[in-house]
Amino acid sequence: MTREVADFPEPGVQFKDLTPLLADAAGLCxxxxxxxxxxxxxxxxxGLDARGFLLGAAVATRLGIGVLAVRKGGKLPPPVHSATYQLEYGTATLEIPAEGIDIAGRDVVIIDDVLATGGTLGAAVKLLTASxxxxxxxxVVLELTELRGRGAVAPLPVSSLHTV
Known part of the structure; x- marks a missing residue:
């Protein structure tokens, strides 16, 4: 129930689109x-921006706990805590609010759709830990094992529902 899109967002990248899975009620459940x-x-x-928001909110609801949206840079009003990281096709920044949400001492699990190189997940770990x-x-729903992203966050336990 996934779709692969060649050369997106840049030539050479094989984008794994989970939108069909998320749009299917049984699949989402x-x-x-x-x-x-x-x-x-x-x-x-x-929940990591953006599909991690959907999945993270669903998981939090199922568990009866809260969800924190870890946003891409520039989407939150200041002040923010941020972490910049490498993607396979550039750089990006993740942010969380620096005020209004106290995550100190809380046990947090990160939810996302795809684990590729581990850059996004690694940055989220650093950002949340620093906070x-x-x-x-x-x-994660899908892990692209050939990109060895798990190594970027070792020894953090990572659960993948499907690997390719």
Whole structure:
């Protein structure tokens, strides 16, 4: 229930589109349940921009806990905590609010759609940890194993529902 898009967002990148899976009620429920099982014990979910927002909110609802949207740079009003990282096709920045949400000492699990090179996940771990959270693990729907992204966050436990 996924779609592969060649040369997006740049030539040579094989984009894995999970939109068809998320639009299917049974697929979304199955993914939510599986990700929630991986997130058991957390008291906050951090959903990564943008599909991680959808998945993270669903998982948090299933677990009865809150969700924190980890945004791409420039989308939040200041002040923010931020982390810049490398993508396979450039650089990017993640941000969370510096005020209004206290994550210090909280057990946080990170939810995202795809683990590729590990840059986004690694930056999220650094950002959340620097803000005082205890990142207890991460869960993704799809892991692209040939890109070795898991190594970027070792020894953090990462749960993948599907690997290619």
């Amino acid at each position: 199955a993914v939510t349940d599986a990700l929630a099982a991986s997130a058991a014990g957390a008291d906050l979910v951090a 005082g959270a205890r990142v207890t693990g991460a869960a």
